[in-house]
Amino acid sequence: DAGVTQSPTHLIKTRGQQVTLRCSPKSGHDTVSWYQQALGQGPQFIFQYYEEEERQRGNFPDRFSGHQFPNYSSELNVNALLLGDSALYLCASGKLHGYTFGSGTRLTVV
Amino acid sequence: SQQGEEDPQALSIQEGENATMNCSYKTSINNLQWYRQNSGRGLVHLILIRSNEREKHSGRLRVTLDTSKKSSSLLITASRAADTASYFCATDPSLKTSYDKVIFGPGTSLSVIP
Numbered sequence: 001d002a003g004v005t006q007s008p009t010h011l012i013k014t015r016g017q018q019v020t021l022r023c024s025p026k027s028g029h030d031t032v033s034w035y036q037q038a039l040g041q042g043p044q045f046i047f048q049y050y051e052e053e054e055r056q057r058g059n060f061p062d063r064f065s066g067h068q069f070p071n072y073s074s075e076l077n078v079n080a081l082l083l084g085d086s087a088l089y090l091c092a093s094g095k096l097h098g099y100t101f102g103s104g105t106r107l108t109v110v
Numbered sequence: 111s112q113q114g115e116e117d118p119q120a121l122s123i124q125e126g127e128n129a130t131m132n133c134s135y136k137t138s139i140n141n142l143q144w145y146r147q148n149s150g151r152g153l154v155h156l157i158l159i160r161s162n163e164r165e166k167h168s169g170r171l172r173v174t175l176d177t178s179k180k181s182s183s184l185l186i187t188a189s190r191a192a193d194t195a196s197y198f199c200a201t202d203p204s205l206k207t208s209y210d211k212v213i214f215g216p217g218t219s220l221s222v223i224p
Contacts, residue, residue, distance in 0.1 A: 043198070092153075100155065101155075103152040
């Protein structure tokens with residue numbers, strides 16, 4: 001039974017570029033949440049998708065956008081990358097019993 | 111501002127000792143969850159305690175919740191080197207405009223020395 005899968009594992013991008021991160025939720029889960037975790041900090045909520053719609057958003061600029069597909073997988077897009085966007089991006093699926101997290105995508109912006 | 115704040119920020123103990131981490135939060139909650147993270151990888155869900163529960167056990171883990179003080183503690187008994195990780199509390203606020211969002215604290219870094 002596959003858990004949450006994220007791709008790619010690591011990514012290096014140049015400032016100003018755009019990036020797309022991907023997530024497949026755990027089987028049976030239909031809600032996907034994205035978190036950004038800077039080094040040494042706790043995960044910060046970016047947004048959550050359910051039924052292909054963004055239903056809640058954290059305190060992140062519009063450069064951060066997402067999408068959910070009919071099979072519940074999701075993408076996180078970040079435009080006009082800044083050095084400060086360097087972080088571990090985590091995808092989580094599940095309900096209130098507790099999230100299941102993917103291993104994350106480590107994004108480095110140079 | 112963060113909903114949950116763990117204390118201490120870092121903890122170093124000898125193998126076999128008990129480790130206690132505390133979490134304080136600000137608003138009323140539906141439940142509080144503890145997660146573990148190894149070396150900056152994905153978080154692993156450890157235990158969830160609901161607002162109407164006061165204590166919960168899972169193996170070597172014991173979690174308490176005091177809603178009057180808006181605080182929780184995670185106790186790891188008989189610690190092992192493999193318990194070395196960062197531990198986060200996450201709260202599911204009861205007063206919210208949406209659904210399943212949980213809010214994480216900054217974490218406690220635990221080092222267990224063999």
